[in-house]
């Protein structure tokens with residue numbers, strides 16, 4: 205599903221922040237991506253989401269060599285990758301329902317086709333009471349779950365979540381983790397970037413640990 209071979213990344217003329225990354229992410233797998241602040245978790249996720257190209261090495265995502273992708277190919281591949289950003293990126297002038305439905309609307313789908321799925325998904329993340337609320341009146345944990353629902357609405361093959369429990373208390377963090385595990389059981393590959401050791405200790409899962417620019421894998 206994803207293959208990195210000797211991947212390195214530097215920003216502008218700076219030092220290499222990631223180097224010699226070689227690993228694979230399998231279909232339907234579940235893993236944590238961890239390492240201290242500044243280790244490069246978000247940078248690695250951005251490469252996985254095709255928002256950033258590596259400065260060296262080979263990345264294959266969903267069967268495509270990233271270096272040969274054309275701009276026109278990106279939307280089709282991105283649609284199969286769900287992303288929960290560290291800062292949510294919800295649109296303030298839209299309700300929870302509209303934010304979650306947005307990826308489908310952008311694709312030109314008719315509301316009658318998706319309304320039911322959007323409402324069901326919002327209920328699944330526990331925001332059934334907040335359907336018509338704009339992000340401004342949502343708590344941090346509610347925004348987090350709205351962002352998760354939006355990442356999932358188009359049924360991606362792989363979900364990338366950047367610190368999805370960074371803004372919530374431990375009970376809600378456990379609940380979010382259970383949602384991700386349930387999603388994974390239904391067939392979606394999941395990558396959770398986190399430095400929350402308490403969260404990782406709750407499940408036996410593969411860990412990709414970043415330190416000094418390199419990755420070490422604990423299966």
Ligand SMILES: Nc1ncnc2c1ncn2[C@@H]1O[C@H](COP(=O)(O)OP(=O)(O)OP(=O)(O)O)[C@@H](O)[C@H]1O
Pocket residue numbers: 215218221239240241242243244245246247248399
């Ligand atoms: N746009 C950028 N331009 C230049 N350097 C950057 C940029 N984004 C990140 N970096 C640098 O790359 C390194 C990795 O940053 P990154 O945000 O990927 O770390 P992180 O593991 O996600 O950290 P955190 O846990 O704090 O979110 C840091 O040294 C950071 O300063």
Ligand SMILES: [Mg+2]
Pocket residue numbers: 245246247290366
């Ligand atoms: Mg980060």
